Amino acid sequence: xxxxxxxxxxxxxxxxxxxxxxxxxxxxxxxxxxxxxxxxxxxxxxxxxxxxxxxxxxxxxxxxxxxxxxxxxxxxxxxxxxxxxxxxxxxxxxxxxxxxxxxxxxxxxxxxxxxxxxxxxxxxxxxxxxxxxxxxxxxxxxxxxxxxxxxxxxxxxxxxxxxxxxxxxxxxxxxxxxxxxxxxxxxxxx
Numbered sequence: 001x002x003x004x005x006x007x008x009x010x011x012x013x014x015x016x017x018x019x020x021x022x023x024x025x026x027x028x029x030x031x032x033x034x035x036x037x038x039x040x041x042x043x044x045x046x047x048x049x050x051x052x053x054x055x056x057x058x059x060x061x062x063x064x065x066x067x068x069x070x071x072x073x074x075x076x077x078x079x080x081x082x083x084x085x086x087x088x089x090x091x092x093x094x095x096x097x098x099x100x101x102x103x104x105x106x107x108x109x110x111x112x113x114x115x116x117x118x119x120x121x122x123x124x125x126x127x128x129x130x131x132x133x134x135x136x137x138x139x140x141x142x143x144x145x146x147x148x149x150x151x152x153x154x155x156x157x158x159x160x161x162x163x164x165x166x167x168x169x170x171x172x173x174x175x176x177x178x179x180x181x182x183x184x185x186x187x188x189x190x
Contacts, residue, residue, distance in 0.1 A: 021047045021072050022122040024056075025142045026064060043067040044142055046119075047075035048126025051087075054153070055079035056123070056146050080150065083158035088130040091159065096152020101144030102137045105152055119145045127153070 025044040030037045041064045048054035055078050059070025085091045085107070093106045103120060108131040114124045116134035119142040124132055136145050163170045 019047050019049055019076060020126055021045055021075070022126055023068060024119045024122050024146065026067070029060075038062075041067045043071040044119075044146070045071035045075050046122045046126045046146065047072060047079065048123075048128065050126060050128035052084050052128060053079050053081050054123055054127040054150070056150065058143070080154060082127060082153045082156060083161070084127075084129060085158075087128070089132055090129065091156060094152040094156050096148040096150070096155065098147035098151050099139060099144050101139035101141065101148040103134060103145065103148045103152055104137065105132060105134045105149070107131075108133050118142065120149050122146075123149045123153075 023043065023045055027042040027044075029040050029042060031040065032038075040060060040062055042058060042060045043064065044056065044058050045068060046054065046056045055075040057071040057074030057076070057078065059067045059072075059074060061067040061070060083091060088110065090105060090107045093104070096103045096105070105116075108115070110131055112131040112133065114121055114129065114132055114134075116124055116132065117136060120134050120136060123146060124134070134149075136148075139145065139148075159170050159173045163173045166173070
């Protein structure tokens with residue numbers, strides 16, 4: 001009886017709409033058999049909480065809804081956390097690669113919006129990024145584009161993590177070298 005109760009609680013947690021999901025691609029595949037052709041479907045889904053967590057998954061099944069469900073479950077299992085600057089953009093410019101897919105992601109000022117195509121846009125929307133400029137170079141395969149985007153997002157480091165790694169304060173990391181810039185401008189004026 002206790003086990004039944006715990007499963008019910010887990011099921012209710014799974015059904016809470018804390019994660020948004022976006023269907024990126026559906027592919028119909030066929031297998032030729034003795035009696036004709038058997039059709040199946042492959043789905044690619046991106047899931048995120050729009051607050052800095054995102055994941056992707058792929059699922060295959062005989063029917064579309066089942067393929068989407070499998071993909072969504074896989075995406076929820078392999079989510080990553082990405083630190084966002086001011087909750088709206090990336091901390092620094094990033095490049096991501098996977099196979100022949102290469103993507104470039106750049107920070108953007110407020111009001112820019114998401115300038116990215118297709119599968120990359122889905123990742124940024126589910127991540128909660130509001131301002132970013134991104135370009136896909138190379139493979140246009142949605143699977144490789146999403147993997148390259150996730151690869152780049154994993155490489156991003158926030159000032160807090162850099163400060164911890166270097167044993168400094170966050171203010172030291174963010175501080176602009178004004179002392180070095182001042183003599184350079186005086187020399188240019190002379």
